[in-house]
Amino acid sequence: MKRILMLAAAFGLAGAMAPAVLADPTSDLRQFRGFFQKKFPTVKFDEYASGLYALPGNEGYREQWKAYNEFSPYELGMANGKKQWDTPFQNGKTFAGCFQNGGKNIAQHYPYWDEAGQKVRTAEMDLTDCLKKNGETRSFTTADLDKDDDVNRKARVELAELTAYFYSLSKGKRISIDMSKPGAVKAYEDGKKYWWQRRGQLNFACANCHMDLAGKNMGGNQPLSAALGHTTAWPAQRLEWGRLETIHWRYKTCNSQVRAKPLKHGSETYNNLQLYETYLSSGLPLTAPDMRN
Amino acid sequence: MTPIRRRTFLKGTLAASAAGLAAAAGLLKPGLARAAEWSKNAFEAKKVDEALTNLFGSAQTTPSAGVKIKAPLQAENGAVVPIQVTTDLPNVTTIAVLVEKNNQPLIAAVSLTGAAPFFSARMKMAQTSDVHVVVKSAGKLYSAKQNIKVTVGGCGG
């Protein structure tokens, strides 16, 4: 616990509960990378894109992960995502038309600060907006993405599959988030505050499990991933779920795991958290979609 | 059709099924007898020995180092456990995979009519259990087993 407080101080937060002092994201990044380099001296930087499978002590799971990826179940979801992406709208336009470079090699810049709209935007938001701009609806444009009954789940998975395909068009590109605007830094700070705040009955902050306890196995079969590389695989297929899912769904279920109240899928706080997390994985290659525990 | 009477008449033999009858009448090679229809009795058996008897007519197997199992010692997730079976035994006609502690141990039975003696799949395991592989080689049954640990989800979610 003392170490987390020391870290929190190093990250410019007094006791992780006080309002955040505006620290410089660049120095945060340096400290963050330094933390993991010290913790896992044998793990090369790029390997963090493999998630917990890169961490020492997880060699058995790594073998299984490599085997799954030889012919992975998420190929099925990806095929659905590709079909969605390739199918023209009623007006003849396509998703590619909504994005720079036809949607290729741009996902490494997501999520991003939208200066005009003064908010963080995720790929899910841009994909949904593209549909709306072209007068299209889909199951996920009208569904309640927070619910997990058959109908709403199917809709959210459809969104995850489309988003996964979008990310796959940028596979291998290194994460690079534009932090040049003050609004971006403010959103980053909001995400950072959420990251470091303890919550739920188990009173854990994201930082507790994914920094200090990274690489350890909680309560039997919950191996903990390192925060470095966290977002590179998302949307991802967890063995637990047997389907592709959005990163916000993972945030919600993770909140539940520490018995904290989950926020809404697509909420501003989750968007800001996603911005913070993704920025701290700057330089790592996108692997999305991928298998995760 | 009077299936009940027919079963009683044929009690104690392999031939409770139409395929079994054909086999008994010498119309099918024994190795192919099961290929004609899905063996409900074997797949719904609750014990390894029962499944083997329903599948092969016998549960007597000889452990053999010639039957190789490639599977993790600790499964990352019990819903998707990868398993690979290879063998250098000759004239292999059938490969069967069984998970002892599963409700219904028989996972799959492969009938080989030209393919190499190899099989791979992903299977569900209810809990930590021995996994048995039985191979029919030149008409005889050989087996190997390996324990696979399965821990049920940590913090849930």
Next chain:
Amino acid sequence: MARQTRIRTRMQDGATEILVLVNHPMETGQRVNPQTKEKIPAHFIQKMTFMLNGKEVAVVDMGVAVSKDPLVGIRVKGAKAGAKVRITWSDNKGESGEAETTVS
């Protein structure tokens, strides 16, 4: 609507490995739907047949314990480039699927 049936071949240990991935729920019949509180009926692939150049080389019979979205693999020796591989599957509800490929 046909379920996705994906097939792939590759060389492994001097043999051609044929891998099949099917989009199938492989329901055991034991799972309870959390909304309706009712058991979801068993729905699983029972038989998968592999053919090389039109000739059957393997039949895989399976039960409910094969994983969801099953991946099944066999190997054949001596398959030449251009050999036709075809698989068909059928499940307990009468659904079926198929896929073809050629050995590269």
